[in-house]
Structure formats: C-alpha cells, structure tokens
Amino acid sequence: MSAVAPPAARPAPLVVYRDDGNFSNAFGKFGRRLPIPSIVFAALAALLVVVPALVGAGEDVAIAAVIFAVMLGGLSAGRAEEGRFRWLVPPAIRLTEYGGLLWIGAVAGGDGLPAAFALLCALAYRHYDLVYRLRHRGVTPPQWVNLAGLGWDGRLFFSAVVLLTWDVVPEGFFIAAIVFGVMFVAESVAGWTSSARGQRGSVYEEEEDEGQ
C-alpha cells in the first residue's frame, strides 16, 4: 500500500472534553513526567471535593480543598490520552468542577445555590457543545473562547479564592452565568452559521450506547 499521509492532526476528544485552562496546562506538563495514570489524580480531585461537600464542611475547608483539587486535576491533564481508565478522567473533572461550584454556592449561603445552578447551566452548554461540535463538525471552539472561559480550573480557583473570600458568591455566579452563557451560546451559534463546512466529524455511530 502506498504510504497514505495521515490526516491533519485532529483534536483529541479526551483532551477537548476536559475544558482545561492555564493552570491545568501548567500542571499537566509536570504530571506528564510522573509515572502515574491520570485517573488517579482526577479521581482524587473529585473525592477531595465531593466527600467534604457531602458531609457539609465549611468555608475554609472548601477553599483549601478546591485549591488542592485544581492542582490534582491539573496533574491529570498530562496523560489524558493514556491509561486503561482514561475515559473516566473527563467525567471526574466535571464532577470536581460542578461539585466544587455547588459546594461554594452552598457555603456562601443566601442565593449562592440558585446562582451556582445558573452558572452550571451555562457551563453545561459549553461542555455539551464541546462534544457535539467535535462529533458533528470535527472542530473545537476558537482559542479566544477557551481563554475567556478560563477553563474548569480557572473558574473553580477564581470562585473559591476571589468570590468566596470576598463574600460575593451569589453576585459573582449570577454575573458569570450571564457572561459565560451569552458568550458560549453566541459563539457556538455564530460558529454554525459562519462555517460552511468543517472537517469531517467523528464516526457517526448509528446506534450509540449512551443514554441520550
């Protein structure tokens, strides 16, 4: 067979789904050098947030846990495409992020939780869009949206360190929900109308075994 040139590097789904920001990119470089599968870090990050949140730990614990979770989750970026259980890493990152935001909303009190819910709606749009865009068009959002969205790590860190310590969680979350929501939706809709034809999407699976 004549050597067929591989198609231009396609974005790796398992990396795209993570929605990493600059923290994770930096920690990921370090994590890459450690001989530890990414699922170990990602699972620890998720546990670090979910367990104390469920037992109702307070503000100081929340800030510390979120900072450590961001570090651990960042380390898991290094080997995102390796390991038997690599498919568990993106869901673990999502659990860390959403669980962390809900926890911050809960410890902030007031309208913290409904504000966290609003923010989660905007973020869920982003995370489903990342998947569906790659699946149906084979493309990822432009870099400016990824930067402006801060990544899961940036959002979590900012929420814990700035919003929670300054005691402006509900306001901050509501504003973030509106800003992110408008930005993510507008950009993804504009992306559809402007691009006539993207790259080939991923394999179209007639029967997907995913609960739709």
Add this chain to the structure above:
Amino acid sequence: MTTDVSERRVGATGAPVPPPPRAAAPPTVTTAIVVATAAAEHGEPTATLAWEDTTVVRRLVEQIASVGAQTIHVLVRPDGAAAVERALGGAAVSLERSDSPSSDLRTIARIARESTGGLLVALGDVVTQREVLAGLAVDPRVATGALATVNNLGRPTAPRIRSARGRVVSAASPYHLVHRPTATFLGVLKVGADDRATFAGVAEHLATLTAGPLPEGWAEELDRKEGMWRGGFARMAARQSAEAGDARTAGLLEVDADLDDDAVAGPEELAPERPEDIVLSEADEAELRRRVAVAPDDVTSMLLAGLVRSGTQVAVNHLRKLFWARTLSAADVERAATDIQRFDEDKVLLDSAVKAADGFFTTFFVSTYSKYVARWAARRGLTPNQITTVSVLIGFAAAAAFATGDRWGLVAGAVLLQIAFTTDCVDGQLARYTRQFSKLGAWLDSVFDRTKEYAVFAGLAIGYAATHADDIWALAGAALTLQTVRHQMDFAFGAARQQVIGETRHPPIEQPSDRVGAGARPPAPEGGSSAPARAVVDAPAAAQAVDPPRPVSLPRRVLGLWRKLDRWPGMVWIKRMVAFPIGERFAVISLTAALLDAKVTFIVLLAWGGLAASYTFAGRFLRSVSG
C-alpha cells in the same frame, strides 16, 4: 411547503415517496460506478437480467441517478458491452469496457481521480430499494461508508465484515478473510470526497496485485471460501427442511434489531473439514457454482478491504429492515421479485425510522405513535429542524408551567413535557424517514435535548421555592451534575474506544488474514457446523458450534454471563431501563411532579441516575480490565 402534498412524487412501484432532501443539503455523491462485469451462466452479464418491464441494471442506474449522482459509469466486459447497453435502454451513462478485475480496478482508480465530490461504487446486479441507496448517498454524516446488514440474509456467499462502534474494522473479499465477523457487506460503497485520493491509491494497488499471479495465499483463501459456502448452503438446506418453511425469507423478515455491534463478536466462520464430501441439492450446487464463478469479479469487496486496511475511516450504513439481494440468475430475480413485494416500502421505511436501540418507554409508549406524526409531518413538508424548534419551545413552556409550583402548573408542565418529548422523537424519525439529515440538525437536536431537560430542572426548583419554606436548589444542582457527569462518561468512553479502533494496526492488503503477526493464519477447519453470526433461526445442529478454546479471563467471563442473560425474555429491556435513558427520565419527571412534588422528582432522578451510573460504570470497568 404545503405544496408538497400535491406535488408528492410517486415512485416506480406507485408507492408515495417522501419528499427529497432540501436543496440545503447538496448531494454528497456526484459520481457513481456500477460494476456490471459478473457473467451469468448463459454468458450474458448478470446485470442484464430482466426485472419487471425493465432490467436489473437499468433499475439500479435509475435509482442511483435519483439519489443525486450526476455522472454514472458502468463497467462492462467487452463481450458483455452490447448486452448491457441494450439492458440500459438509453439511460445516460458512460460505458467503460474492461477485460479483467485488475483493469476494473484501474478504471475505478482513474474515475476516482478525475471526479470531484463523493463517489458511489455498486455491483450492477444488486436489487434493493431506492431508499437504501438514498440512506447511504444522502447522509452527510457518513463521509465514507459501506452498506451492510447484521440481519441473517440466508446468503452465505455475501462478504462478511467486522464492525465496532459504527465503523468497519475488517472486511472480507474473495481473497481476504475476517475473523469473528459481525455483519455482511452488501456490495455498495460510498467514498467521501476527502477519501477519494486514498481510494484511488487503494484501487491502483489492488489492480497491480490482481494483474499477474495472485499474492501468496489469495487463491487458497478463495478455495477455503468455497468450502465455507458449501457448508453454509448445506446448513441452510438442513434448516429449511427442519422447519418446512422458507428460512431465507424468514431470516429476512424477522430481523435482529440489536445493532449494538460493539458488544458481541460473531463466531468464527469455519470451513468444514472435508467440504468436497458435502452433497448439495442440484439447485444449491448450481447456485454455489454461480457464486464462486462471479466471486473474483467482486471488486467492491476488494476495495472495501483495501480501504479498511489502509486505515481509512469507513462507516457502517445499515440496511435496517429494507430489502437487498444480488441476483445472478433468472431464478434469483424471480425470488427477489416475490420477496420485495412483502416489503411495503413506506411502512418499512417508517418502521426503520424508529431507532433500533431506544429505551423501553420511548419504544413502547412514544415511538408507536410518534412515527405516524413523523409521516404526517413529512407529508406537510415540515423539516426536522422545524420540529426540533417546536419541541424546545414546548419544553420551555413546560419549564414555565413547572415554575409556578402549584398543582395545576405541575400537571400542565408534566403534560407539556411529554408533548415536547414526543416531538423530540418525531424530529429524528422524520429525519430518518425523509433522509433529511444534516449536521446542524444533529447538533440542534442534541443541544436542545439538554437545554429542555435542564430548563425543566430550573423550573421545578423555582416552583418549589415559590411554594415551600425550604428550597431544593442543592438537589437540582446535584441532579444536573449527575446527568452531565454520566453523559461525559458516555462520551469519553466512546472517544476512548474510537481511539483504540483508530490506532489499530492493519496488516497489508497482500495478506489474506486480518490479523497482524501471530494468528495471521486462517481459522482451522472445524467439524462441520458453525452458527452464522446472530442467526435468527438457529439450526439444531448449529447449537453444537464450538469456538476454538482459548484462555478466558475472569472479567471476560463475567461479561459473557452478563450477555447470556439477554436470552431471557425482557432482560434486554430491563437492562436498557436500568441505564435510565431520556424517555424514562422524562416519564419520571412528569409522573412525580404531577402526582407528588418536585423534591420527590429530584430524589428519584438522583437515585435512579446513581444506579444507572454505577451500572454503566461497572460494565465499562469490566470491559477496560478485560482489554
């Protein structure tokens, strides 16, 4: 587009055909190549066989033209050219004379290099319905794809393929074998514009290989296949006499709807130890001779094998419940003409518009009537995207009703949510029924599904807070998180599997076996009977099929037992219900919100969703550790 009702086109059989796709979706196939080189016993090409008041090849060419191909080339042998030209009866095609399979492949390579846009390659003696070709040619989501079926066609000579997650991972040709096949290739191949250059390279390479003496092992593989087919015909005959019925059509009509081909690999296809000892009936012997005679002319399966071995992404396009046959003799045509009559094309098309592997609630409580809504919408000329938009608007109305929090608001929201869900099923069924697929539509459908669901969560939580002293935002947030995390796990697991498939090394096309390195030998002959994969009707003898013994790990054994449970009646549905798909989720929301309150809704969503997450996690964990 209400004019569609009066302008509805009428197909050749007089049955109404759904409106063609809008101009917005340009035909993805512009050029077609019909391979009319196989010769029937009387020497004339098989494609020239008479079909009603036309011929098999003319019917196929007209069908292909009607699904968008502007240029159609027909490959003929020089001595069959005149007959094919007559059979085409003046259809606008260009005849390409070619004297051997090698020269066929070279011609195909030339056409592929000269054309622009997508390419369709089909065997000239294929009898099928127009909608089958439309499904492959028009679907923009399938760049390069092969028409295939998991049904038991009762045709042991059709080339087999193995597929995983919607992708062909190995394909048989007259000279190539597939280990543990899962489906059958039906002689129609679509090549996307981006893959045309690769395809032309594959065709040229195959042309070189078939020009002189065949590479090592190719002739032996064809001999082995003959033995295998002989065994297949014998089994079929045994089965037919055992049932005193027509197993061929029985197998065709009672299709196995389970298309989740990722889970189960078919049994190895083995040749009987002494095929020459098997005595077939006169008719079967003649049929076998015909099939063996035309096998070397089947360039479509060689091209498919070549594409797959080159690492090209080839999607599987399912026949679903429609009709297909390769007719090599007048008797074949007669049988096909009878069998195709049993297919009410519109009904079958409508039935197959329903997703095969949907959840319990969707299948039994929604799809039973939503397909008629889909047909009504098709006749009104509505597009799937319009239905999707209506569905999301009704979903928002449901969320608003839930947000009032009072009893009648909850009841109204529950009803509206079910209407929104029905319309959501309609859009997909309408798209499949009318072949109006678009990437935008698929994206809209997916995104709006999530939007509806989470808007309803918000509505329920707002309504609860408005009417109670406490609030349930934590529960609503937890439910949203659980659902998103579950989906992320599905997506990531699928991506990891695709990554594995994409990285799989394929042996060079020169090698008959599809295994790299060790184990590259064809499966050893075996004592006579092996069950065809997923046979609908298992012959008693086939039950004794023995797989070659190999060490089985514990997780693999657990998975095997788990799959065996599917044989219990209803077990498949229970498993699908446990996975908590969208139909069940929306039913839970409607029932609990209307009858109880929103807090119960979220608690049930969390409990059932948690069970579903553990269940799917356990299955995937086992699959990951079993390699």
